[in-house]
Amino acid sequence: MTTDIEGLDRRSDWSGVRVVVAGFGVSGYAAADNLLFLGAQVTALDESTSEEKAEKAQLLETLGATVRLEPGATATLPDDVDLVVTSPGWRPDAPLLAQATDRQIPVWGEVELAWRLRDTTSPGQPAPWLAVTGTNGKTTTVQMLQSILLAAGLRAAAVGNVGLPIVEAVMDPEPYDVLAVELSSFQLHYTSSMSAESAVVLNVAEDHLDWYDDEPDDVPGARTGMDQYAADKARIYERVQRACVYNLADPLTERMVERADVVEGARAVGFTLGMPAAGNVGVVEDLLVDRAFIEERATSAAELCTLDDLASQAPHFVANALAAAALARAHGVSQQAVRDGLRSFRPDGHRIAHVAVAGGVTWIDDSKATNPHAAQSSLAAYEHVVWVAGGLAKGARFDDLVAAVSGRLRGVVLLGRDRQVIADALSRHAPDVPVIDVGADETGDPMGRVVDAAAGLARSGDTVLLAPGCASMDMFANYGARGDAFAAAVHRRITGTD
Incomplete structure (x- = not known):
């Protein structure tokens, strides 16, 4: 193989x-599908043997790929390999990727391949x-951004960690005008x-730290898992062409911009x-306004929309709208398109979703x-809360x-495998708050037990809020299944039906 791997493109x-x-x-x-289309010799490996993957494997094998779906399939990297393309979420110390690194074989993520x-x-x-x-x-902001771009008459898509796989988007025979790209820390880790054109880091807080290992203390400049996680997030600002959008309430995002090579x-x-x-976007009374992308920004602001135009006025929802608006404005989208796009946007399910009101108590998923x-x-976003977590x-x-x-x-209802971590924090910082495990x-x-417990703690005017602070896979297939179970249990209790 004499081809320069680093020089490969479309x-x-x-x-x-x-x-x-x-x-x-x-x-x-x-x-795998698009690499086959380009003429590469493709071997796809996965430990899963699901029916859906088996059907896709059969299709690719008819096109000439080698697909192995079985336990142990990813333990050993084949001998003759020029490039490894990894799916998001694979840790660098996974055997297949570690072997590639040891053999100095390039490892790209799907985002790097797409670029x-x-x-x-x-x-x-x-x-x-x-x-x-x-x-x-991320997902809410990217979907807001897509809505704004579509309102501007552009052929746009939400891609990456949401919506269409990004490789499919860039290989589409009918080209897009612009792409709204959601990127996780996992995806950014393998992107170089x-x-x-423009990028935003919305916020940085502890998450996915189980994916990162703290470096040994005796290593000069050793980084914690949180340091590594933040460094991967910061990669999104490298080589930005027009605007690095950051969160003024999160100083770490500003430091990322200051350090970026743009x-x-x-x-x-x-x-x-x-x-x-001047130079930023924000809120004036009940208006979202732009003081960054107008010529007279030193002395005035351009109205983008009102708070009432948004599906929610929860602070984090408004912040997401501002970030999406800033990216769109950096691309040259009009104020009217920003307003129309945000006005028509509705978030996916299980995001501050209103479930019911009964007895003066509001239930939120x-x-x-x-x-x-x-x-x-x-x-x-709520004044008095019965919090469901775990x-x-x-x-x-x-x-x-x-x-x-x-x-x-008002009280806390805990469930799930790691609920004791939350219980311990409550005992340290809110010892007088009633907790039901x-x-x-x-x-x-x-979830019926959860709802019954929460109803016993709530008073008229309170909100019962399922905001678990944790992933769902210990008890549910995914966060959607968890939210559905919560909503169903609420409705059963309110209506008195099974």
């Missing part, structure tokens, strides 16, 4: 390039990327050449829930709040969250 001759695709989920399948496969030769192409990351709010002329634009200074930072943002903590701590919201808590028993109706 127009390269991929014949003879031997690629191993690690993981055969949505992004892995998209990568290299953009069409750079057709007029008006490639479509610029407006990139979003952060511990919380991306140059987004294209000359790229600007720093902050977003704030307060009155914005925010099952998507899968880490402490997201749960704290959700809790901050699940898989992923190495996160809850002391800061509990200390910040203790005055809002319903356990981690999946038999019977666990």
Whole structure:
């Protein structure tokens, strides 16, 4: 193999390039499929033997791929390999990737592959990327951004960690005008050449720390897992062309912008829930306003929309809207399109979703709040809360969250495997708040027990809030199933039906 791997792109001759695709989920399948289309020799490996993956494997095998779906399939990297393309979530110390590193074989993520496969030769192409990351709010912000771009009459799509696999988007025969790209820390870890038109880090807080290992203390400059997580998030700002958007309430995001190596002329634009200074976007009374992308920004602001135009006025939802608006404005989208896009946007289910009101108590499903930072943002939107929490903590701590919201808590109902981590934080920082532990028993109706316990703690005017601060897979298939179970249990209790 004599091809320069680092020089491979959409127009390269991929014949003879031997690629191993690690993981055969949505992004892995998209990568394997498009690499076959380009002429590469593809081997896809995964430990899962699900029926859906088996059907996709059969399809790719008819096109010439080798697909192994079985326990142990990813333990050993094949001998003749020129490139490994890894799916998001694979740790660098996974045997397959560690062997690639030891053998000095390049490891790309799907995002890196997609960036290299953009069409750079057709007029008006490639479509610029407006990139979003952060511990919380990524999907909502990207979907808001897509809504704004569509309102502007652009052919746009939400891609990456949400929606369409990004490789499929860049290889689409009908090119997009612009892409709204959601990127996780996992995806950014394996990305080295991306140059987004504009990018935002919404916030940075503890999450996915089980994916990172603290470096040994005796190593000079050793980094904690949190340091590594933040460093991966910061990669989104590297080589940004127009605007690095950051959160004025999160100083770490500003430091990331200050340290980033950007294209000359790229600007720093902050977003704030307060009155914005010149160069930023923010809120004035009941208006979201722009003081960054107008010529007269030194003395005035341009109205983008009103708070009433948004599906929710929860602080974190408003912050997401400001970030999406800033990225769109950096791309040249009009004020009217920002307003129309935000006005028409409705968040996906299980994000501060209203379930019911009964007896003066409001029931809210925010099952998507899968880490402490997201749960704290959700809790901050309500004055008196019965908090439903627990699940898989992923190495996160809850002391800061509990200390910040203790005055809002009417009571807490805990469930799930790592509920004791939250209970310990409550005992330290909110010892007078009533806590009911319903356990981690999946038999019977666990969410029914939760709802009954929460109803016993709530008073008229309170909100019962499912904002678990944890992942769901210890007791539920996913956060959606957890939220559905909560809503169903609430409705059963209110209506008195089974």
